[in-house]
Amino acid sequence: MDAVNTSTLTVRPLRDGAALPLLVEAAAGTVPSLIEALPEIREVADRHLLGHGGLLFRGFALDGAAAFQGFAAGFGHPLLTYEFGSTPRSKVTQGVYTSTEYPPHQHIPLHNEQAYTRDWPMKIWFYCQQAAPEGGETPIADSRAIYRDMPEALRDRFADKGLMYVRNYGNGLDVSWQQVFDTESRDVVEAYCRRHGIECEWKQDGELRTRQVCQGAMAHPVTGEMVWFNQAHLFHVSNLEPEVRATLLELVDEPDLPRNVYYGDGSAIEDEALEVVRGVLEAHKVTFPWRSGDVVMLDNMLTAHARAPFKGPRKVIVAMAEAHGLR
Structure with a gap:
């Protein structure tokens, strides 16, 4: 213009x-x-x-x-x-x-x-x-341009399957559940999770694990345009430096990683797919x-x-x- x-x-x-x-x-x-x-x-x-x-x-x-x-x-x-x-x-x-x-x-x-x-x-x-x-x-x-430039098969897979984000709080590895939910009350946490479609689980060590299935891509509610709308590339274990990833996996099993993400059906997201995602994001950075x-x-x-x-x-x-x- x-x-x-x-x-x-x-x-x-x-x-x-x-x-x-x-x-x-x-x-x-x-x-x-x-x-x-x-x-x-x-x-x-x-x-x-x-x-x-x-x-x-x-x-x-x-x-x-x-x-x-x-x-x-x-x-x-x-x-x-x-x-x-x-x-x-x-x-x-x-x-x-x-x-x-x-x-x-x-x-x-x-x-x-x-x-x-x-x-x-x-x-x-x-x-x-x-x-x-x-x-x-x-x-x-531009999230619209990012969506358009994703390989079609990858774009459709993310949109159709959705994404399951898994978070394990505290233990000195990530933010505590008390900070994330701004409360000391387990009841308050559980009520929040019920309202927002989040599965929550109190582990034996007293810490919290949550799972939530979310969108991979979706239409903007006003314009109707499809946008790439997820944080799989941030939450996935492949976002960690190799040394950090190896050290974390020595400390905890994969289900107990501070954060990770899977396809919505619980199957693993391929490291290679997320490398493609990161490449498209980088190409559109302003x-x-x-x-x-x-x-x-x-x-x-x-x-x-x-x-x-x-x-x-x-x-x-x-x-x-x-x-x-x-x-």
Whole structure:
């Protein structure tokens, strides 16, 4: 699309010839707050988010986590809590969390938020309060294009069979069930699992195992377009470095791995299939440097996100809204 100018906004692709992300900037010579510009920004999001999948707001003023909370909530849906999370995060304020707290040297592959469950947010925002001096980008990718480029047999197998995610919590190997479910009560955990179609099992050591069969690909509820929507490549044991994988399997049997994933019928997913998946994801990755003050808004089903390794201080916080899922 060509650039669109209004009295306060300029809207254009960040890069020529690339639809993702769409850059929304304050008009030259102005630095309005995102809150002040919200009515016009909502109109831009309504017009363009479903087509492009992601918007980058740049050159606006935004004063901290509370203002970010107000901006994200201003799109009309209550902000969500981070329920049944798979990675460590900390709550910043109501509905706002740190981005995944993995060590800076680690790369987090492309994924759609909470696509390993049957419940997920449709919208997700990232606010870069402090850009890392080196690295630390949040790459993104078009989940529609990823679906189209998956080999047809593999794509159909994931879509038809679905995926069974198996998680074993705690034991110093992964996040504890108390943190994931934000409770010390087994009864609360069991009630949550019943509501969400999760099979749960208390093991002899007192720790928890869960299983849930989820989607491998599905149609977007508004556009009807098929999207690649799962986290098999993250949960599968093949995502581990060979040395780490070997060490873990010396410590625990495969059913007790902190996390793993199978086809929905319980059969093994081939390592080779997931290498193909990772290759397609990598081919569609779009990377751009953060600037402090940037905010990215994604349709979580249409656009996947990742995190690049970084050096130095970095602060990116996250909000999610518009719950959607399968029952």
